[in-house]
Amino acid sequence: MPPISPQLHEELGKRLHKSRDDVLATVRARTAGDTDDRPAIAPNAHMGQNDDAPAGEMLSHNExxxxxxxxxxLHEIDAAIxxxxxxxxxxxxxxGREIPEARLLATPTVRTCIACQERIEHDQRTGRGPSM
Structure with missing residues (x-):
């Protein structure tokens, strides 16, 4: 099986590193600041003395x-790198077959060819088939 072309290698590298930088920037933006401004993940972290319990739980769940x-x-991006x-x-x-270049460019973290992904989604019933 021939390796990917140098041009594709360079393009995928650029895209993967940019995606990684973007995710890290998002994490830093959400977590930077004073201790009081940082998002808290603990179940009761968003609860004050008079706060609405369901709203506090929802915020914690979202975080x-x-x-x-x-x-x-980040794990997927690092694995692809x-x-x-x-x-x-x-x-x-x-x-073990070759993944088409268009699929790699569309989703650089992809691990499977289209046929195998369709089989996996069918077996796990996670595909976009009929919902009824």
Whole structure:
């Protein structure tokens, strides 16, 4: 299986590093500032003496969800950078076939070819098929 072209390697590297920088900037923007301004994830962190309990729980849940999403996204980006550096990017982790360049450009963190991704989504019932 031929490695990806130098141009594609460079473009994917740029996109992945930009995405990583963007996610880190988002995290820093949400967490920078005084201690009182920082988002708190603890279940009762947004509760004051007279605060609305459901609203406080919702805020804590949202902060927890954002932190989890950003952590997962950084892991995916770092894994893709690792595959790029090792020469394994562009190879489906499921079947070993080549992932098309257009798919890599659309989603540089992708790990599988379209056929394998469709199979995975079908098996897990997570695809965009009929909802009824």
């Amino acid at each position: 927890e969800h954002l932190a989890e999403h950003e952590t997962n996204l 690792g595959r790029l550096d090792s020469g394994a990017i562009g190879i489906c982790e499921s079947c």
